[in-house]
Amino acid sequence: MKSKILLYIAIFITINLNVCKENDWRDDPKFQNKEQNTKLLESQKLILSKKKEKYVLDRGYKSKNEAIENFLAEIKTYQFPKNGFISWDEQLEIIFPNTYGLGTTLDHTPLDEYQKLLSSREAVAIESIYSMISSGFKIESIDWESPRRLGQIIGHKPKVMIVTKKGKFEITQIKMVYDVEGKFIVGVLGP
Numbered sequence: 001m002k003s004k005i006l007l008y009i010a011i012f013i014t015i016n017l018n019v020c021k022e023n024d025w026r027d028d029p030k031f032q033n034k035e036q037n038t039k040l041l042e043s044q045k046l047i048l049s050k051k052k053e054k055y056v057l058d059r060g061y062k063s064k065n066e067a068i069e070n071f072l073a074e075i076k077t078y079q080f081p082k083n084g085f086i087s088w089d090e091q092l093e094i095i096f097p098n099t100y101g102l103g104t105t106l107d108h109t110p111l112d113e114y115q116k117l118l119s120s121r122e123a124v125a126i127e128s129i130y131s132m133i134s135s136g137f138k139i140e141s142i143d144w145e146s147p148r149r150l151g152q153i154i155g156h157k158p159k160v161m162i163v164t165k166k167g168k169f170e171i172t173q174i175k176m177v178y179d180v181e182g183k184f185i186v187g188v189l190g191p
Helices: 002-020 029-049 064-078 088-099 111-133
Strands: 138-144 148-150 153-156 158-164 167-171 174-180 183-189
Touching: 029 088, 029 111, 064 111, 064 138, 064 158, 064 174, 064 183, 088 111, 088 148, 088 153, 088 174, 088 183, 111 158, 111 167, 111 183, 153 183, 158 174
Parallel strands: none
Antiparallel strands: 138 158, 148 153, 153 174, 158 167, 174 183
16 A cells, blocks of 8 residues: 555656756757857858958968968967967958858858867867977978969968978968968968
8 A cells, every 4th residue: 555655656746747847948959049040140240241342461471482481480489370370350350251151161150169160270280280390390392272262362272391300291281371462371270
């Protein structure tokens, strides 16, 4: 008899807990998608508001090769690029308005998440380059694919060959050098 009563009580409590259990609205995928879509729309609006007919890069180098040379020299000296790599603000003001809509991750990722993604890729690339060139290097050659027009700017994809004490290597982590009205800067890094 006692076991039957305990069984009924256990069943009653279980049913009550399941029926009364209130779902957290933040765990609802519909809410998460709405929140994600809102962030994405805000990011797109910000990027599109920065579109212009002409862009000015306040710093940069006179040639594509000079941009690569200075970028590598800064990494060797400081373990990170001081002036040789485009900043987040420059990307937001100049690069993103010109590359948005070209089928990149930027097209479907909110800016805060995109910044985290780029930062992690850049950190891995810089660390990899530093480990390659830290004991010294000489640039053997820099070859370029055909330039790509990206809105009002031009993107140049390099093939950089270096010689170190350990041998000859290609630096594949430098994905793009941007040309903004004749000023060049390393603009995309990746592992």
